[in-house]
């Protein structure tokens with residue numbers, strides 16, 4: 239499908255540039271489309287930060303007709319956060335991706351945070367490199383839990399299950415148990431993470447990696463997160479969950495339940511976010527190759543143009559905007575083929591959701607990730623992906639991007 243054949247008067251000056259490869263061509267067309275659609279964009283940009291336009295204190299936001307409460311960092315200035323947690327010690331257990339991001343943000347927010355990790359592991363060294371001091375704010379797991387009032391369980395999900403028989407007796411009345419994923423308590427039949435009945439159990443799940451939690455905080459912005467309450471024994475669990483969300487570096491906080499958080503998260507990463515999109519890239523690429531297209535052409539039409547030109551437009555302004563920014567030829571085909579793809583894929587997504595909800599995905603993940611050699615096994619699988627023709631072609635295409643020359 240070529241976006242270059244049909245162009246309006248406004249696009250004609252671009253005619254000469256259309257002799258360039260298709261991937262770039264559509265970008266030029268998109269650029270012209272941007273001019274034409276600028277009024278729409280301007281209006282949309284003005285309307286985009288809906289939350290910012292709310293009167294302070296009013297946080298009910300209309301998401302396509304469904305009203306939801308959204309909580310914002312602006313209501314928790316640093317003095318209020320420090321006052322709220324002045325009697326707390328936040329014991330953050332595990333210092334992987336989330337531990338690093340959340341821990342450093344808590345420390346920069348001036349809160350009393352300590353890290354608990356095993357002494358012989360990689361995380362201990364990572365924590366020291368980040369300025370945590372053994373005996374002062376870096377301890378072994380048990381010691382950190384004994385000192386903490388809010389226990390942030392940021393071990394890997396498999397490790398949460400493995401270590402729970404040892405950790406559970408230490409979560410005594412008066413402490414709060416915090417997670418960043420609903421995984422362990424929701425799938426307790428599989429993980430055996432049965433929480434004590436006399437403590438608040440809360441969740442804050444950043445919608446991004448720990449690195450992003452940290453980098454957005456350093457830029458003075460906040461990541462979007464969901465928060466939830468699993469068990470409220472003090473009557474203050476919700477407020478605590480929101481305060482914790484802000485303290486770890488969230489900008490806006492969306493309320494959910496532990497169940498909904500874990501179901502949507504496992505589903506999304508297996509679907510459009512990672513597994514599904516990889517499957518779709520592979521299917522499109524393979525057909526192009528079977529039909530005699532070169533690796534570079536197949537890659538450009540499948541991945542490069544998607545990630546470099548079109549998907550960022552979806553991210554910024556929405557699907558209709560991206561369609562509008564492409565040629566009428568491209569637009570016609572995309573609109574016609576959408577239902578075919580949706581109908582073909584929906585049963586797969588339904589199977590996936592079932593597999594998440596009935597615990598099959600959790601079972602698989604726990605079994606696989608508890609194997610002593612799981613890291614080596616993943617590395618082997620990633621090596622296989624790395625060696626697929628599509629991704630080898632991608633490496634060569636990336637090297638030719640303007641910014642790399």
Ligand SMILES: NC(=O)c1ccc[n+]([C@@H]2O[C@H](COP(=O)([O-])OP(=O)(O)OC[C@H]3O[C@@H](n4cnc5c(N)ncnc54)[C@H](OP(=O)(O)O)[C@@H]3O)[C@@H](O)[C@H]2O)c1
Nearest residue numbers: 332333334335336359360361392393394397418419446447
């Ligand atoms: N990563 C994300 O993008 C993300 C996003 C949102 C939510 N979450 C959630 O946040 C939580 C933490 O995830 P993460 O990705 O930050 O984890 P991770 O990077 O996999 O961190 C693993 C941590 O667990 C420790 N650990 C592993 N096995 C252990 C064991 N048997 N005993 C003691 N410690 C052990 C590791 O210590 P050693 O170095 O000593 O092995 C390390 O500190 C999870 O619930 C996850 O679902 C993650």
